[in-house]
Amino acid sequence: MRTAYDVGKVRDAERVQMARLPEGTLMGRAAAGLAATCARLLGRVYGSRVVLLVGSGDNGGDALYAGERLARRGARVEAVLAGSRTHEGGLAALRAAGGRVSDASALARADLVIDGLVGIGGKGALREPYAGLARETRHVRATVVAVDVPSGVDAGTGQVEGEAVRADVTVTFGAHKTGLLVDPGAAHAGVVELVDIGLDLPDPDVVALQDEDVADLLPRPAPESDKYRRGVVGIAAGSHLFTGAAVLAVGGAVRGGAGMVRYLGPEEPIGLVRARWPEAVTTIDDPAKVGRVQAWVVGPGLGTGEESHRIAAALLKSDVPALIDADGITLASRDRALLRRTAPTLITPHAGELSRLLGVPRERIEARRLEHARRAAEELGVTVLLKGSTTLIAEVDRPVRVNPTGTPWLATGGTGDVLSGLAGALLAGGLSCYDAASAAAYLHGLAARRAATGAPAGLPYGESPISAEDVIARLPEAFRSLIP
Ligand SMILES: NC(=O)C1=CN([C@@H]2O[C@H](COP(=O)(O)OP(=O)(O)OC[C@H]3O[C@@H](n4cnc5c(N)ncnc54)[C@H](O)[C@@H]3O)[C@@H](O)[C@H]2O)[C@@H](O)CC1
Numbered sequence: 001m002r003t004a005y006d007v008g009k010v011r012d013a014e015r016v017q018m019a020r021l022p023e024g025t026l027m028g029r030a031a032a033g034l035a036a037t038c039a040r041l042l043g044r045v046y047g048s049r050v051v052l053l054v055g056s057g058d059n060g061g062d063a064l065y066a067g068e069r070l071a072r073r074g075a076r077v078e079a080v081l082a083g084s085r086t087h088e089g090g091l092a093a094l095r096a097a098g099g100r101v102s103d104a105s106a107l108a109r110a111d112l113v114i115d116g117l118v119g120i121g122g123k124g125a126l127r128e129p130y131a132g133l134a135r136e137t138r139h140v141r142a143t144v145v146a147v148d149v150p151s152g153v154d155a156g157t158g159q160v161e162g163e164a165v166r167a168d169v170t171v172t173f174g175a176h177k178t179g180l181l182v183d184p185g186a187a188h189a190g191v192v193e194l195v196d197i198g199l200d201l202p203d204p205d206v207v208a209l210q211d212e213d214v215a216d217l218l219p220r221p222a223p224e225s226d227k228y229r230r231g232v233v234g235i236a237a238g239s240h241l242f243t244g245a246a247v248l249a250v251g252g253a254v255r256g257g258a259g260m261v262r263y264l265g266p267e268e269p270i271g272l273v274r275a276r277w278p279e280a281v282t283t284i285d286d287p288a289k290v291g292r293v294q295a296w297v298v299g300p301g302l303g304t305g306e307e308s309h310r311i312a313a314a315l316l317k318s319d320v321p322a323l324i325d326a327d328g329i330t331l332a333s334r335d336r337a338l339l340r341r342t343a344p345t346l347i348t349p350h351a352g353e354l355s356r357l358l359g360v361p362r363e364r365i366e367a368r369r370l371e372h373a374r375r376a377a378e379e380l381g382v383t384v385l386l387k388g389s390t391t392l393i394a395e396v397d398r399p400v401r402v403n404p405t406g407t408p409w410l411a412t413g414g415t416g417d418v419l420s421g422l423a424g425a426l427l428a429g430g431l432s433c434y435d436a437a438s439a440a441a442y443l444h445g446l447a448a449r450r451a452a453t454g455a456p457a458g459l460p461y462g463e464s465p466i467s468a469e470d471v472i473a474r475l476p477e478a479f480r481s482l483i484p
């Protein structure tokens, strides 16, 4: 499991260590780790050209001391001093090692640029001249290494207001910062490397599950299992207008390991579901006629009219866990009573749907995904899976889980319906909303990557667009890659 921390906790842990250790120890460790990564990226340090972008705080100090180490190994190191002041000890050390001060024209000559403008002390949009320097790093041919966080990215939230450095590699100290795992910050960070500087940290604020964590969560049939014990999932999705949502959600559930899938909907989607997924049991329109299920999925393509509301309300009264998605979320944003349930509830909105639920503009949610996923979990009293470029899973009093799998190729119609069916199957299999959502997002992302790259069947020579059906088709492989 990868863990990440809000800035306040990192600062507290640093304070404890700084009081214990001789002055400069932590910065020394940080700079040593940073220089080691830079040396590895350069391959040959001797004769290489390194440019340091140096801000006025300790982030600039780290860059200067790393520059000193590279200069001692024969690199030509030039520092661009952007702040009103400069870390004195760091600058003296760089000069003593043969490094010199230069201006922004040095960027064009660089093999490697070290971004030490601001770190966790950054506040708001980058001001000039920092912003201009950050912009210039976009056009350099050099490898860009960010110190602790890419300057311009809010380390606590991943928010980017205005200009920000886009790094190839971010070398972060002590702990991953939450803003490095959440977009848009994550997209600016490139590959993140952690340098251990010996901090003692409490429980994390954000975690990213890895293969082995998800493998541990997944339900597996035991020798004495039967279809009921494995979990029956009910799916209320699709309408005369949106027949595809029914087929895709049922597909996600069938391939997601449900013991049985019960589909409830109108005649037209029923015909299509039967043709594509003969293993599903179908019921026309009447919620009272559906047999017992262990979890409900309510909403993809359901429609938002009175009849849809009646069906959603009847199903959500049940005492089993329920996943509410798409039109189900739109219905709930008009009638919050749908969310007041006796059993656990998982909602799976994209930013637009969450915007309707919270009454917050979509762009604001996209810019501050972490904050809004947490807020929705708290205000609505449900588990929230917020979809989009980084998928987040939030529940009150638990660290937010960031899904590390997936691909932008997933941004295509219908993939959300597959996710709903898959998560519903895992809920029916006995996972909590928090675990079902996390495992489903992980598998969905793995399947999508495999679909886009063609791996592992052929050589991974590129990527292609994918369809929602491709994601369903690759789910068995995604499971197999986790459950050997
Ligand atoms: N505290 C510690 O124990 C350690 C800190 N380290 C480094 O120290 C960094 C934090 O240092 P600081 O607290 O000095 O803070 P920073 O160096 O991150 O930033 C503070 C400086 O940037 C300026 N600034 C803030 N926002 C700005 C904006 N939007 N535009 C332009 N200028 C802006 C401030 O005026 C201030 O001078 C960490 O990110 C890390 O790199 C490491 O050396 C490891 C140990």
Ligand SMILES: Nc1ncnc2c1ncn2[C@@H]1O[C@H](COP(=O)(O)OP(=O)(O)O)[C@@H](O)[C@H]1O
Pocket (backbone or CB within 6 Å): 326, 350, 386, 387, 388, 389, 390, 391, 406, 407, 408, 409, 410, 411, 412, 413, 414, 415, 416, 417, 418, 419, 444
């Ligand atoms: N830029 C992106 N990068 C990675 N995944 C994305 C991106 N945009 C969307 N996704 C994923 O694609 C899926 C789309 O779901 P959704 O928006 O509900 O679409 P639909 O309603 O058409 O099924 C979600 O799993 C979401 O997290």
Ligand SMILES: [K+]
Pocket (backbone or CB within 6 Å): 059, 115, 116, 117, 118, 119, 146, 147, 148, 149, 150, 151
């Ligand atoms: K930085």
